[in-house]
Amino acid sequence: MSEPKDPRLNWSALPQAERDAAYDNNKAVANSSALIAARNATSAKVRALHRTLDVPYGPGERTKFDLYPAQDSSAPCLVFLHGGYWQRNSREDFAMMIEGLAAHGWSVAIPGYSLAPQASLMQIVQEILLALDWLSARGASQGIAGPVLLSGWSAGAQLAALALHHPVVTAGLAISGVFDLAPLRDTWLNAALRLTDEEIEKLSPLRLPVVQKPLAVAYGSAELPALVWDSRKLHEVRRAAGAPGELIAVEGADHFTILDELRRADGLLTKAALSLVPKPG
Numbered sequence: 001m002s003e004p005k006d007p008r009l010n011w012s013a014l015p016q017a018e019r020d021a022a023y024d025n026n027k028a029v030a031n032s033s034a035l036i037a038a039r040n041a042t043s044a045k046v047r048a049l050h051r052t053l054d055v056p057y058g059p060g061e062r063t064k065f066d067l068y069p070a071q072d073s074s075a076p077c078l079v080f081l082h083g084g085y086w087q088r089n090s091r092e093d094f095a096m097m098i099e100g101l102a103a104h105g106w107s108v109a110i111p112g113y114s115l116a117p118q119a120s121l122m123q124i125v126q127e128i129l130l131a132l133d134w135l136s137a138r139g140a141s142q143g144i145a146g147p148v149l150l151s152g153w154s155a156g157a158q159l160a161a162l163a164l165h166h167p168v169v170t171a172g173l174a175i176s177g178v179f180d181l182a183p184l185r186d187t188w189l190n191a192a193l194r195l196t197d198e199e200i201e202k203l204s205p206l207r208l209p210v211v212q213k214p215l216a217v218a219y220g221s222a223e224l225p226a227l228v229w230d231s232r233k234l235h236e237v238r239r240a241a242g243a244p245g246e247l248i249a250v251e252g253a254d255h256f257t258i259l260d261e262l263r264r265a266d267g268l269l270t271k272a273a274l275s276l277v278p279k280p281g
Helices: 016-021 032-047 091-102 121-142 155-162 182-186 197-202 225-240 257-263 268-276
Strands: 064-068 077-081 107-111 148-153 169-175 215-220 247-250
Touching: 032 091, 064 091, 064 121, 077 091, 077 121, 077 155, 091 107, 091 257, 091 268, 107 121, 121 148, 121 155, 121 197, 148 155, 148 257, 148 268, 155 169, 169 257, 169 268, 215 225, 215 257, 215 268, 225 247, 247 268, 257 268
Parallel strands: 077 107, 077 148, 148 169, 169 215, 215 247
Antiparallel strands: 064 107
């Protein structure tokens, strides 16, 4: 695999179209529309088979959990944070993500969160922390009392990395994330995000002190160079600080197909999750 490019090099000199393309995953993957439609259809079928849905953890319309408890309440729990550049998608679209780890006896919890521009990124981060507070205090009453692996994909990976410090979280798995927000302010994404200097400094995992908990960082070899660079840089910074967690390059995976590795019971990221949080006993 060739060396990824640092998106910040000569960033201001790039034409607007190139800066926009650097973070446009949908355009970068030719069949992204079909992959998204298939994901949503499968998730709708999975979700229809379960009943512990739309459980409020906060006052907002989207601050709700979909919970998929295991038979053993002490089993590990995957908390999965969806992506969509903090401005689209929902927890309902990712119900399929329960399949891989549920096959190993895990619980899964998928929280929703408010979206930009109605919510700032600072508010979204606070909602994720509130969801984890709720799970810590109320999860056992819903049959979820085991150790928590906090994972997220795309925007959800940034949220997972930021919330790794939460007391309920045992370890993390960040998939295909953006970990320095500064370049995003010069792209199409900022029309909704309206990033402030404070948010860039306080909400970019690459600009923050390293949390000394296990965090595996994953990316697909066919992803946009900017995302590959951020993932590799985050792992490098954490390794230099002595923090545990492997770097996982999924050969041939793009921004959407990489999720298959967590959805399948024998997937590469499912195996990583199992090693990060072994089942008790």
